[in-house]
Amino acid sequence: MSVEEFQPSGVTTRSLLKSATYIFIGTIFFIFIVLWFVDLRARDIRISGRESTSHTMANGIGIAIQDDVIGRDFAQLESRLRQVISDPQISSIMVADTDGVILSEIQRDPSTGEIKPTYSFKKFLAPSVEESVVSSNNFATTHWSKLKAGVPIGWLKLEIRPTPTEDNLFKLIRDVSLALLGACLFLFAAVGVVLRRIFNLIRIEEGLMADLYDNAPCGYHSLDSQGTYVRINDTELDWLGYSRKEVVGKKRFTDFLTETGKTLFQASFPKFIADGCIEDLELEYIGKNGQSRMVSLSATTIKDKHGNMLASRSVTYDITERKRLEEQLNKMAHFDTLTKLPNRQLLFDRLGQALAGKERSGLHGALMFIDLDNFKPLNDLHGHEAGDLLLIEVGRRLNARIREMDTAARIGGDEFVVFIDQLEGDETRALAQASIIAENIRLVLAEPYQISILNDKQNRIMIEHQCFSSIGIVVFSGKAKDIDVIMNAADTMMYEAKKLGRNQVRVNPAVI
Secondary structure, X not given: OOOHHHOOOOOOHHHHHHHHHHHHHHHHHHHHHHHHHHHHHHHHHHHHHXXXXXXXXXXXXXXXXHHHHHOOOHHHHHHHHHHHHOOOOOOEEEEEOOOOEEEEEEEXXXXXXXXXXXXXXXXXXXXXXXXXXXXXXXXXXXXXXXHHOOOOOOOOOOOOOOOXXXXXXXXXXXXXXXXXXXXXXXHHHHHHHHHHHHHHHHHHHHHHHHHHHHOXXXXXXXXXXXXXEEEEOHHXXXXXXXXXXHHOOOOXXXXXXXXXXXXXXXXXXXXXXXXXXXXXXXEEEEOOOOOEEEEEEEEEEEEOOOOOEEEEEEEEEEOHHHHHHHHHHHHHHHEOOOOOOEOHHHHHHHHHHHHHHHHHHOOEEEEEEEEEEOOHHHHHHHOHHHHHHHHHHHHHXXXXXXXXXXXXXXXXXXXXXXXXXXXXXXXXXXXHHHHHHHHHHHHXXXXXXXXXEXXXXXXXXXXXXXXEEEEEEEEEOOOOOOHHHHHHHHHHHHHHHHHOOOOOEEEOOOOO
């Protein structure tokens, strides 16, 4: 999708729909107005047409009975008039002579339908030639003069042709049809334009949503009730190193988790089903190339009306860098930056946990306070680089001589502390164990150190230095509550070892 298609449009789908609705309503209203006008106009034309038709029919009937009028046969005249007026379209017939005297009139009562003949001598003017031409299509011109001359014309066969009324109706229907056709074409064109614009907007919005889904800075995926992927965005596919065809419908979510992650996910799954959601579950992905990535998972379930899970929708965030920084900060807060040994804070945390456990287990622990002898001359002669390298080697040797459950810590300068956990429950045996471990540590620290440094000419040289240690030991039980008391007791024993000539181990005879 091009950049231009992402530009915000001033016309929204809602406004286009409103415009289409207004156009539709306006067109329908116009059609109703036209139909209403047509109805009024047609009614007027029909009324005018009926009047013209009645006049024409009256003339025709008058001609048809001229023989009776000329012969003054009124009985025959009345009989013929009764026969003619039986036509339901005729309600009244009047017959006049050439002088305009009404010889006979017959009427139908509109309420009862009864036929009533009457006779009178009212004046009745014959139609002029102009009127006859208009009303009877030149009939009066050719026959009225014969009637006035007393020439009988008998029955006539009349041809009915379109009248002005019919022409007017035809023109009205034609004009209205054209108007309605134009209105419909306008409506269709307007709706077509609006619909096209709406479809374009929908397409752009769908493209925007697809781009937002696939290229979001986080992972999106949906799983079915079996945990199989049914949808996944490009970002998460890039993390995993797979294509969409390799994942959707073929891979399960747990296929990309470490064993620890699988255990954690399976343990959290029942709660996820019960609550319908899960938040900030930290898991480790393993990609196609074997690269690991820490992610934070939040998900919700999609359930049917019976509460059964149909699918889940999830969002994952890459927290690899955050976890690395957290680990780095944790090391800075709890580990010595030079030797990578635990610092004073972490040592005290572990001692506090050990004291709480000793009271329950009945076992003893030991704390060794170690101070290096002959360390300062190395710094003075070869600089701090050599001293730092020696301290790093001391830390390595300490870790090599203690168990995994024990802790070797650097608390500052050339001072180290070793915490020995889970010694015998018997005090005497615990003291003996602590003394043996301390002596082994003293011996390993007394071995010569081979240190590689740069001389004044920036050439790397190897120097050898021997450094000894003075060690003070205190054994404690679960009755001990104060860590500072234990530390001070071990520190006191260390200074006694220094007073006795250094490179020695001094054990506090009493268990704290």
